[in-house]
Amino acid sequence: MEQNWTSGSVFKSIVRFSLPYLASYFLQTLYGMADLFIVGQFGTVADTTAVSIGSQAMHMLTVMIVGLAMGATVMISRQTGARNSAGAAKAAGNAVSIFMLMSAVLTAVLLLLAGQIVRALATPGEAAAGTVRYLTVCFMGIPFITAYNVISSIFRGLGDTKSPMYFVAVACVLNIALDYLFIGLLGLGPLGAALGTTLSQTVSVAVSLAVILRRKDGIRLKKSDFVLEKATAADILKVGVPVAVQDGFIQVAFIVITVFANRRGLDDSAAVGIVEKCIGVLFLVPSSMLSAVSALCAQNLGAGKQERARRTLLYAAAVSAVYGAAVSVIVFFAAQQVVSVFTRNSRVVLLGGQYLRGYIWDCIFAGVHFCFSGYFCACQKSYLSFMHNALSIVLVRIPCSYIAARLFADTLFPMGLAAPLGSLLSVAVCLSAFAVLRKKGAC
Secondary structure (H helix, E strand, O other): OOOOOOOOOHHHHHHHHHHHHHHHHHHHHHHHHHHHHHHHHHOOHHHHHHHHHHHHHHHHHHHHHHHHHHHHHHHHHHHHHOOOHHHHHHHHHHHHHHHHHHHHHHHHHHHHHHHHHHHHOOOOHHHHHHHHHHHHHHHHOHHHHHHHHHHHHHHHHOOOOHHHHHHHHHHHHHHHHHHHHHHHHOOOHHHHHHHHHHHHHHHHHHHHHHHHHHOOOOOOOOHHHHOOOHHHHHHHHHHHHHHHHHHHHHHHHHHHHHHHHHOOOHHHHHHHHHHHHHHHHHOHHHHHHHHHHHHHHHHHHHOOOHHHHHHHHHHHHHHHHHHHHHHHHHHHHOHHHHHHOOOOOHHHHHHHHHHHHHHOOHHHHHHHHHHHHHHHHHOOOHHHHHHHHHHHHHHHHHHHHHHHHHHOOOOOHHHHHHHHHHHHHHHHHHHHHHHHHHHHOOO
């Protein structure tokens, strides 16, 4: 299970580490998109809107959990790089305890607030009831979502990206099958989508636990490792909390933009929801680079190899930028065809194509600042990642989206452009911060 990435070709290390990660992200995104695709084939526009809004709220929660789990991945990676198995075990055990306590509180609070959340999102009246049903069932599955992510963070911290890929593959296949059963055959609409997602995630967690119990390699966890230790828990939270807050802030921005679209009508709301799902797929490579940079750089920094960590960052940023440029050009000319995969409504296809043509250029710039965010996390300076994203959202993305929504009533293209403009500011801040850190020898 444990793998060392502190020697050999930097480029090959990135590719070997990130490919299983990329596959995991693809499968995780696929089973999220399956809900929207299948409900679009068998349901109404209101059903599609309910699933798109509800899944966006769940995505916000999930990315915050993943962001917090970044603290565990980084701390385990640094201990692995330093050849400290006891320290890695302590970090893993403390992470499990932190996440399980958190999931219990989240589940109780969110179930009580489901109705208020739907109203806060300015959900169109036709889709409100379906959105409440979708979120209620998904909130019940929070302990399993949390368990999957903490288990995956432990494996990735140890340098193993293949096992989480297998776990999410199980969830993906099962979710698609259950979606066709609950939505297609039984006609349960948004409720069926939520049931498929929650049940598939539960089975995935059961499989991952079975694998852990049967393996004889890797770290050995003792009961004492699960007892919260102030220093260890603080190190995990020091990295994870800023990332979680940052990711939550980003999702709040997405939700605010969704609210702008919701107020324009049902078709605009559905179009924006579909494009957000498409962007999730197109951003798979940048997202996998972020995760690869954070884990690989953390191992190398733990081993005292700062220059190798910096080269890992630069290679990954170059790969992300080249990928982003190629995808942006292709999707710009095929935007409506991409959106039409998820809906038969011609008006939604038109609006979605407009929004996607503006948004897609963010794939270039976001890929670069994603890599820097991973590097800052590995350096235990994740507050820098929060800072550049916060500036981007507050100064550019939300204001530009609001202005575009008010001034351009007949097109979503200008709203889409707010994303790449915000990422341009993030790239500038990241480059400046990196230069300062390098000059000071801080990382």
